[in-house]
Amino acid sequence: MSGTVLVLTEDGDTQAMHVARALARRGAETVILDPGWFRGPARLSVVLTPSGTARRLLLTRQRHVDLDRLASVWFRRPDDPAADVAVQPNGFVSDVWDTLDCPAVPASRAVVQRAQRKLYQLSAAGRSGFELPSTLISTDHDELLDFYLAHKGQVVTRVLDRPWAVTERPPLDVVPPLTSADGRPLPMVAQARVPRRMALRVIVTGSWVFAAEIHSPMDARRLRPHVLPEEVTGRCHGLMARLGLSFATIDLTLTPEGRYVFLEVNPAGGFLLIEEATGMPITEALCDLLLPRPDDHR
Numbered sequence: 001m002s003g004t005v006l007v008l009t010e011d012g013d014t015q016a017m018h019v020a021r022a023l024a025r026r027g028a029e030t031v032i033l034d035p036g037w038f039r040g041p042a043r044l045s046v047v048l049t050p051s052g053t054a055r056r057l058l059l060t061r062q063r064h065v066d067l068d069r070l071a072s073v074w075f076r077r078p079d080d081p082a083a084d085v086a087v088q089p090n091g092f093v094s095d096v097w098d099t100l101d102c103p104a105v106p107a108s109r110a111v112v113q114r115a116q117r118k119l120y121q122l123s124a125a126g127r128s129g130f131e132l133p134s135t136l137i138s139t140d141h142d143e144l145l146d147f148y149l150a151h152k153g154q155v156v157t158r159v160l161d162r163p164w165a166v167t168e169r170p171p172l173d174v175v176p177p178l179t180s181a182d183g184r185p186l187p188m189v190a191q192a193r194v195p196r197r198m199a200l201r202v203i204v205t206g207s208w209v210f211a212a213e214i215h216s217p218m219d220a221r222r223l224r225p226h227v228l229p230e231e232v233t234g235r236c237h238g239l240m241a242r243l244g245l246s247f248a249t250i251d252l253t254l255t256p257e258g259r260y261v262f263l264e265v266n267p268a269g270g271f272l273l274i275e276e277a278t279g280m281p282i283t284e285a286l287c288d289l290l291l292p293r294p295d296d297h298r
Contacts, residue, residue: 003028003029003070003071003072003291004028004029004030004031004065004069004070004071005020005023005028005029005030005031005070005071005072005073005074005290005291006030006031006033006058006065006067006070006072006073006074007019007020007030007031007032007033007073007074007076008033008034008035008073008074008075008076008077008078008097009032009033009034009074009076009077009078010034010036010077011034011036011037013032013076013077014272015076015270015271015272016032016074016076017032018272018283019074019283019286019287019290020032022283022284022287023287023290023291026287026291028071028290028291031058031060031063031065033058033060035078035079035093037060038093041060041061042058042059042060043058043059043060044056044057044058044059044092044093044096045057045059046096054068054099055068056068056096056099056100067096067100068101070100070102071102071103071290071291072102072103072104072105072289072290072291073097073100073102073103073104073105074104074105074290075097075104075105075106075107075108075109075112075267076268077268078097078109078112079094094109097109098110103289103290105246105247105286105289105290106245106246106247106248106267107243107244107245107246107267111243111244111245112245112267114243114244115243115244115245115248115265115267116266116267118137118160118189118264119137121243121264121265122135122262124239124242124243125235125239125262125265126262127242128235128238128239128242129231129234129235129238130235130239130260130261130262131259131260131261131262132261132262133191133192133193133194133261133263134151134191134192135189135190135191135192136189136190136191137160137187137188137189137190138187138188138190139186139187139188144157144188144190147190148190151192151193154192154193155190155191155192155193156190156191156193157188157189157190157191158188158189159186159187159188159189160186160187160188160189194253194255194261195255195256196253196254196255196256197254197255197256197258198213198214198215198253198254199213199214199215199251199252199253199254200212200213200214200226200251200252200253200254200260201214201249201250201251201252201269201271201274202228202236202249202250202251202252203248203249203250203269203271203274203280203282204236204237204240204245204247204248204249204250205246205247205282205285205286205288205289206246206247206285206288206289207237208282208285209228209233209236209237210225210271210274210278210280210282210285211225211226211227211228212224212225212226212274212277212278212280213225213226223273223274223277223278224277224278225278225280228260229260232252232260235260236250239262239265243265245265245267246289247267247286247289248265248266248267248269249265249266249269249270249271250262250264250265250266251263251264251265251266251269
Protein backbone atom coordinates (compact mmCIF):
# COMPACT_ATOMS: atom_id res chain seq x y z
CA MET A 1 0.00 0.00 0.00
CA SER A 2 1.31 3.47 -0.79
CA GLY A 3 0.20 7.07 -0.68
CA THR A 4 0.91 10.36 1.02
CA VAL A 5 -0.93 11.54 4.11
CA LEU A 6 -0.74 15.20 5.13
CA VAL A 7 -1.02 15.95 8.84
CA LEU A 8 -1.58 19.55 9.91
CA THR A 9 -0.52 20.01 13.52
CA GLU A 10 1.89 21.81 15.79
CA ASP A 11 5.61 21.08 15.60
CA GLY A 12 6.73 18.20 17.82
CA ASP A 13 3.30 16.52 18.05
CA THR A 14 4.23 13.09 19.44
CA GLN A 15 0.88 11.53 18.52
CA ALA A 16 1.20 12.65 14.91
CA MET A 17 4.73 11.24 14.73
CA HIS A 18 3.54 7.97 16.25
CA VAL A 19 0.79 7.65 13.64
CA ALA A 20 3.30 8.54 10.89
CA ARG A 21 5.46 5.58 11.92
CA ALA A 22 2.44 3.30 11.80
CA LEU A 23 1.55 4.58 8.32
CA ALA A 24 5.15 4.02 7.19
CA ARG A 25 4.77 0.34 8.10
CA ARG A 26 1.90 0.28 5.60
CA GLY A 27 4.13 1.77 2.92
CA ALA A 28 2.74 5.30 3.15
CA GLU A 29 4.61 8.58 3.39
CA THR A 30 3.43 11.12 5.96
CA VAL A 31 4.07 14.85 5.69
CA ILE A 32 3.67 16.53 9.09
CA LEU A 33 3.25 20.27 8.65
CA ASP A 34 3.03 22.95 11.31
CA PRO A 35 0.91 25.79 9.84
CA GLY A 36 3.29 28.19 11.59
CA TRP A 37 5.96 27.22 9.08
CA PHE A 38 4.24 29.41 6.51
CA ARG A 39 5.77 32.31 8.45
CA GLY A 40 9.13 30.69 7.59
CA PRO A 41 10.33 28.19 4.97
CA ALA A 42 7.08 26.55 3.82
CA ARG A 43 5.45 27.71 0.60
CA LEU A 44 2.16 27.04 -1.20
CA SER A 45 1.37 27.53 -4.86
CA VAL A 46 -1.87 27.02 -6.79
CA VAL A 47 -2.15 27.09 -10.57
CA LEU A 48 -5.62 27.36 -12.12
CA THR A 49 -6.25 26.58 -15.79
CA PRO A 50 -8.87 28.46 -17.84
CA SER A 51 -11.23 25.51 -17.28
CA GLY A 52 -10.88 25.81 -13.51
CA THR A 53 -8.65 22.76 -12.97
CA ALA A 54 -6.29 23.42 -10.05
CA ARG A 55 -2.80 22.19 -9.30
CA ARG A 56 -1.71 22.66 -5.69
CA LEU A 57 1.91 22.36 -4.59
CA LEU A 58 3.41 22.46 -1.09
CA LEU A 59 7.13 23.19 -0.76
CA THR A 60 9.12 22.66 2.42
CA ARG A 61 12.84 22.44 3.07
CA GLN A 62 12.75 18.67 2.67
CA ARG A 63 10.32 18.01 -0.18
CA HIS A 64 7.79 19.07 -2.76
CA VAL A 65 4.30 17.65 -2.17
CA ASP A 66 1.65 17.42 -4.87
CA LEU A 67 -1.47 18.16 -2.81
CA ASP A 68 -3.73 16.84 -5.56
CA ARG A 69 -2.32 13.32 -5.09
CA LEU A 70 -2.83 12.99 -1.33
CA ALA A 71 -4.35 9.83 0.10
CA SER A 72 -5.89 11.89 2.91
CA VAL A 73 -5.39 14.88 5.18
CA TRP A 74 -5.58 14.77 8.98
CA PHE A 75 -6.70 18.09 10.40
CA ARG A 76 -5.27 17.40 13.83
CA ARG A 77 -4.48 20.99 14.84
CA PRO A 78 -4.72 22.85 11.55
CA ASP A 79 -4.65 26.51 12.58
CA ASP A 80 -1.74 28.74 13.54
CA PRO A 81 -2.95 31.15 16.25
CA ALA A 82 0.03 33.48 15.70
CA ALA A 83 -0.40 33.65 11.93
CA ASP A 84 -0.87 36.75 9.81
CA VAL A 85 -3.88 37.29 7.59
CA ALA A 86 -2.66 34.94 4.85
CA VAL A 87 -3.09 31.88 7.02
CA GLN A 88 -5.99 32.95 9.18
CA PRO A 89 -9.27 30.97 8.90
CA ASN A 90 -10.36 32.93 5.80
CA GLY A 91 -6.89 33.35 4.27
CA PHE A 92 -5.13 31.79 1.30
CA VAL A 93 -3.60 28.81 3.13
CA SER A 94 -6.92 27.90 4.70
CA ASP A 95 -8.55 28.23 1.29
CA VAL A 96 -6.12 25.62 -0.06
CA TRP A 97 -6.91 23.19 2.78
CA ASP A 98 -10.64 23.67 2.21
CA THR A 99 -10.39 22.81 -1.49
CA LEU A 100 -8.30 19.62 -1.20
CA ASP A 101 -9.96 16.77 -3.06
CA CYS A 102 -9.13 13.90 -0.70
CA PRO A 103 -10.65 12.30 2.41
CA ALA A 104 -10.36 14.54 5.50
CA VAL A 105 -10.04 13.20 9.05
CA PRO A 106 -11.88 13.85 11.30
CA ALA A 107 -13.81 16.03 8.81
CA SER A 108 -13.42 19.21 6.80
CA ARG A 109 -12.08 22.18 8.71
CA ALA A 110 -15.46 23.90 8.75
CA VAL A 111 -17.11 20.82 10.27
CA VAL A 112 -14.34 20.41 12.84
CA GLN A 113 -14.55 24.07 13.86
CA ARG A 114 -18.32 23.82 14.29
CA ALA A 115 -17.99 20.62 16.34
CA GLN A 116 -15.56 22.35 18.71
CA ARG A 117 -18.15 24.93 19.75
CA LYS A 118 -19.30 24.18 23.27
CA LEU A 119 -23.00 24.99 22.86
CA TYR A 120 -23.21 23.13 19.56
CA GLN A 121 -21.66 19.93 20.92
CA LEU A 122 -23.69 20.02 24.12
CA SER A 123 -26.88 20.37 22.08
CA ALA A 124 -25.82 17.53 19.78
CA ALA A 125 -24.97 15.31 22.76
CA GLY A 126 -28.37 15.94 24.32
CA ARG A 127 -30.13 15.09 21.06
CA SER A 128 -28.05 11.91 20.89
CA GLY A 129 -29.46 10.75 24.21
CA PHE A 130 -26.68 11.75 26.60
CA GLU A 131 -27.39 13.20 30.02
CA LEU A 132 -25.73 16.61 30.43
CA PRO A 133 -24.61 18.54 33.50
CA SER A 134 -26.76 21.56 34.29
CA THR A 135 -24.99 24.25 32.25
CA LEU A 136 -24.99 28.02 31.85
CA ILE A 137 -23.07 29.87 29.13
CA SER A 138 -23.30 33.61 29.63
CA THR A 139 -21.60 37.00 29.57
CA ASP A 140 -23.99 38.22 32.29
CA HIS A 141 -22.34 38.31 35.69
CA ASP A 142 -25.68 38.31 37.53
CA GLU A 143 -26.80 35.18 35.68
CA LEU A 144 -23.52 33.48 36.60
CA LEU A 145 -23.96 34.45 40.24
CA ASP A 146 -27.55 33.15 40.29
CA PHE A 147 -26.35 29.85 38.79
CA TYR A 148 -23.55 29.64 41.38
CA LEU A 149 -25.98 30.20 44.24
CA ALA A 150 -28.62 27.83 42.84
CA HIS A 151 -26.05 25.02 42.89
CA LYS A 152 -24.68 26.03 46.31
CA GLY A 153 -21.27 26.79 44.83
CA GLN A 154 -20.82 23.27 43.43
CA VAL A 155 -19.94 24.45 39.94
CA VAL A 156 -17.02 24.29 37.54
CA THR A 157 -16.33 27.36 35.41
CA ARG A 158 -14.07 28.25 32.52
CA VAL A 159 -13.81 30.87 29.82
CA LEU A 160 -15.55 29.75 26.64
CA ASP A 161 -13.21 28.86 23.76
CA ARG A 162 -10.07 29.47 25.79
CA PRO A 163 -7.34 26.83 26.31
CA TRP A 164 -7.32 27.19 30.08
CA ALA A 165 -9.82 26.10 32.72
CA VAL A 166 -10.97 28.26 35.61
CA THR A 167 -11.83 25.50 38.03
CA GLU A 168 -10.84 26.94 41.40
CA ARG A 169 -12.27 30.42 41.88
CA PRO A 170 -13.53 32.51 44.81
CA PRO A 171 -17.31 33.01 44.98
CA LEU A 172 -18.61 34.69 41.87
CA ASP A 173 -20.10 37.58 43.84
CA VAL A 174 -16.58 38.83 44.64
CA VAL A 175 -15.06 38.15 41.22
CA PRO A 176 -15.49 40.72 38.43
CA PRO A 177 -16.48 39.27 35.07
CA LEU A 178 -13.53 38.47 32.83
CA THR A 179 -13.11 40.79 29.87
CA SER A 180 -11.28 40.81 26.56
CA ALA A 181 -8.51 43.26 25.73
CA ASP A 182 -11.07 45.75 24.39
CA GLY A 183 -13.20 45.52 27.53
CA ARG A 184 -15.96 43.22 26.29
CA PRO A 185 -17.14 40.55 28.75
CA LEU A 186 -15.97 37.06 27.81
CA PRO A 187 -18.55 34.28 27.78
CA MET A 188 -18.18 31.91 30.71
CA VAL A 189 -19.24 28.28 30.89
CA ALA A 190 -20.54 27.19 34.29
CA GLN A 191 -21.55 23.59 34.94
CA ALA A 192 -22.90 21.93 38.04
CA ARG A 193 -20.47 19.40 39.51
CA VAL A 194 -21.50 15.82 38.77
CA PRO A 195 -20.80 13.15 41.41
CA ARG A 196 -18.11 10.90 39.97
CA ARG A 197 -17.25 7.27 40.41
CA MET A 198 -14.72 7.52 37.61
CA ALA A 199 -13.79 9.59 34.57
CA LEU A 200 -13.97 7.99 31.15
CA ARG A 201 -12.34 8.85 27.86
CA VAL A 202 -13.98 7.35 24.80
CA ILE A 203 -12.06 7.35 21.52
CA VAL A 204 -14.26 6.94 18.46
CA THR A 205 -12.39 6.06 15.27
CA GLY A 206 -14.68 5.28 12.39
CA SER A 207 -16.82 2.34 13.49
CA TRP A 208 -14.53 1.55 16.45
CA VAL A 209 -15.30 2.75 19.97
CA PHE A 210 -12.56 2.43 22.62
CA ALA A 211 -13.28 3.40 26.23
CA ALA A 212 -10.82 3.83 29.09
CA GLU A 213 -11.25 4.43 32.81
CA ILE A 214 -9.10 7.30 34.07
CA HIS A 215 -8.54 6.69 37.75
CA SER A 216 -5.57 9.08 37.76
CA PRO A 217 -4.59 11.21 34.74
CA MET A 218 -1.00 11.35 36.03
CA ASP A 219 -0.48 7.60 36.37
CA ALA A 220 -0.66 5.34 33.30
CA ARG A 221 -0.96 2.31 35.58
CA ARG A 222 -4.40 3.58 36.56
CA LEU A 223 -5.75 3.70 33.00
CA ARG A 224 -7.89 0.65 32.30
CA PRO A 225 -10.18 -0.52 29.48
CA HIS A 226 -13.88 0.02 30.12
CA VAL A 227 -16.79 -1.84 28.55
CA LEU A 228 -19.51 0.63 27.63
CA PRO A 229 -23.14 -0.48 27.71
CA GLU A 230 -24.48 -0.99 24.21
CA GLU A 231 -26.82 1.98 24.50
CA VAL A 232 -23.94 4.31 25.47
CA THR A 233 -21.90 3.07 22.51
CA GLY A 234 -24.91 3.86 20.34
CA ARG A 235 -25.06 7.39 21.76
CA CYS A 236 -21.37 7.89 20.91
CA HIS A 237 -21.98 6.80 17.31
CA GLY A 238 -25.05 9.02 17.14
CA LEU A 239 -23.13 12.03 18.46
CA MET A 240 -20.33 11.53 15.93
CA ALA A 241 -22.87 11.32 13.12
CA ARG A 242 -24.59 14.52 14.27
CA LEU A 243 -21.25 16.34 14.46
CA GLY A 244 -20.05 14.89 11.15
CA LEU A 245 -16.80 13.54 12.63
CA SER A 246 -14.94 10.32 11.88
CA PHE A 247 -12.53 10.67 14.83
CA ALA A 248 -12.82 12.32 18.24
CA THR A 249 -12.43 11.75 21.94
CA ILE A 250 -15.50 12.00 24.15
CA ASP A 251 -15.11 12.69 27.87
CA LEU A 252 -17.76 11.22 30.15
CA THR A 253 -18.36 10.95 33.89
CA LEU A 254 -19.69 7.72 35.35
CA THR A 255 -21.72 8.57 38.45
CA PRO A 256 -21.94 6.38 41.58
CA GLU A 257 -25.45 5.40 40.42
CA GLY A 258 -24.11 4.18 37.05
CA ARG A 259 -25.22 7.11 34.86
CA TYR A 260 -23.00 8.17 31.95
CA VAL A 261 -22.89 11.98 31.80
CA PHE A 262 -21.46 13.81 28.78
CA LEU A 263 -18.79 16.45 29.37
CA GLU A 264 -17.01 17.24 26.11
CA VAL A 265 -16.01 16.05 22.64
CA ASN A 266 -12.62 16.93 21.18
CA PRO A 267 -11.71 16.26 17.51
CA ALA A 268 -8.03 16.68 18.46
CA GLY A 269 -8.13 14.72 21.71
CA GLY A 270 -5.23 12.63 22.95
CA PHE A 271 -5.19 8.85 22.88
CA LEU A 272 -1.57 7.65 22.85
CA LEU A 273 -1.10 7.25 26.61
CA ILE A 274 -4.37 5.31 26.81
CA GLU A 275 -3.32 3.06 23.95
CA GLU A 276 0.06 2.37 25.55
CA ALA A 277 -1.52 1.59 28.92
CA THR A 278 -4.41 -0.58 27.70
CA GLY A 279 -3.17 -2.14 24.47
CA MET A 280 -6.28 -1.07 22.56
CA PRO A 281 -5.45 -0.78 18.81
CA ILE A 282 -6.43 2.87 18.45
CA THR A 283 -3.57 3.83 16.13
CA GLU A 284 -4.36 1.05 13.67
CA ALA A 285 -8.02 2.07 13.62
CA LEU A 286 -6.98 5.68 12.93
CA CYS A 287 -4.62 4.53 10.17
CA ASP A 288 -7.58 2.70 8.61
CA LEU A 289 -9.29 6.09 8.30
CA LEU A 290 -6.24 7.84 6.89
CA LEU A 291 -5.20 5.03 4.55
CA PRO A 292 -7.98 2.44 4.16
CA ARG A 293 -6.92 -1.12 3.47
CA PRO A 294 -7.96 -2.42 0.04
CA ASP A 295 -10.26 -5.01 1.63
CA ASP A 296 -11.80 -2.57 4.15
CA HIS A 297 -15.42 -2.02 3.12
CA ARG A 298 -16.64 -0.48 6.38
